Amino acid sequence: MPRRLLWPLLLALPGLALATAGLFHPHGLSYDTAWRWFALHVPGLLVFPLVGAALVVLVRGRTDAVAWVVRLSAYVYATFYTALDVVSGIGAGWVTHQLGPGVPRPAAVSQMFRIGTPLGEVGSWALLVCVAVLVTDQLVRLRAPALVGLVLLPGAWLVHVGHIFAPEGVAGMALLGVGTGALALVGGDTQRKSGRSVQPSGPPTRQGV
Numbered sequence: 001m002p003r004r005l006l007w008p009l010l011l012a013l014p015g016l017a018l019a020t021a022g023l024f025h026p027h028g029l030s031y032d033t034a035w036r037w038f039a040l041h042v043p044g045l046l047v048f049p050l051v052g053a054a055l056v057v058l059v060r061g062r063t064d065a066v067a068w069v070v071r072l073s074a075y076v077y078a079t080f081y082t083a084l085d086v087v088s089g090i091g092a093g094w095v096t097h098q099l100g101p102g103v104p105r106p107a108a109v110s111q112m113f114r115i116g117t118p119l120g121e122v123g124s125w126a127l128l129v130c131v132a133v134l135v136t137d138q139l140v141r142l143r144a145p146a147l148v149g150l151v152l153l154p155g156a157w158l159v160h161v162g163h164i165f166a167p168e169g170v171a172g173m174a175l176l177g178v179g180t181g182a183l184a185l186v187g188g189d190t191q192r193k194s195g196r197s198v199q200p201s202g203p204p205t206r207q208g209v
Contacts, residue, residue, distance in 0.1 A: 004188060008181040011057060014050035015155070015177025021047075022164035022173060030105070034097035041089025048085055049078035051173075054180045055130055058138070058187065066137045073130035080123030088116030124160040131156045131176075138183055145186040152179035 021040050026033035052074035059067035092112045096105060131152040138146035158172025 005185070007188065008185040011054040011184045012177040012181030014047050014054055015173045015175075015180060017047055017177075018044070018051065018164050019170045019173035019177065022166055022170040025164055025166070025169075027165060029092060029096055029109075031096060031099065031101045031103065034093050038090060038093030038097060041085050041093060044085045044089060045082060048081050051176055051180075052078040052127070052130065055134055058134060058180070058183055066133060069133050070130055070137070073126045073133065076126035077123045077130060080119050080126065082123075084116050084120030084123060086116075087119065088113050092116070120163070121160075124156070128153075128156045128160060131179075134183075138187070142186060146183065148182035148186055149179050151175045151182070155179055 021044070024036065025040055026037050029037050056071050056074045059070050092109050095109055095112070099106070135146070135149045135152055138149050152175065155172045155175030155178075158168045159176065160172075162168025162170075162172060164170065164173055
């Protein structure tokens with residue numbers, strides 16, 4: 001694989017990994033689905049924040065206000081969506097499994113969703129803000145090549161309405177992964193062709209003294 005593709009692929013992996021996980025995510029929580037519900041959300045602790053981190057990498061090295069809006073909104077997404085993962089994913093899944101078969105889901109578990117869902121809403125709105133600002137910024141900086149990043153917008157919206165549930169959430173996470181990787185690729189290509197730094201899009205390199 002060409003070296004120029006490795007970094008974009010790495011940045012695309014969090015979204016693509018979550019899209020894959022979404023294919024196995026149960027659509028409802030009961031004792032029969034509780035263990036899979038729980039087990040899928042544990043690694044989500046590590047992967048959900050990486051979707052935001054990959055977006056932040058696209059403005060690495062910049063100190064302008066737009067870059068800080070991208071960083072801040074990605075941080076809000078990462079923290080609040082992780083809270084959703086912990087409460088409605090790990091917590092609710094674990095408690096439902098521990099109750100055992102044939103036990104109706106108690107109201108206490110439903111209350112976990114009542115707090116987890118709005119936390120996730122804050123996170124997903126922050127993700128929408130992040131990608132909207134980032135895509136606008138990249139269109140201004142890179143012009144036509146940055147059009148590939150437009151897929152981030154429907155991607156973030158589908159995650160907002162569908163989490164990682166199939167089909168909406170799966171498609172949304174896949175689009176987020178593809179869009180992030182594509183912007184990294186075109187940013188790196190633009191930088192190489194122009195011979196100047198449009199924005200740091202590749203992996204950090206060591207420079208000699």
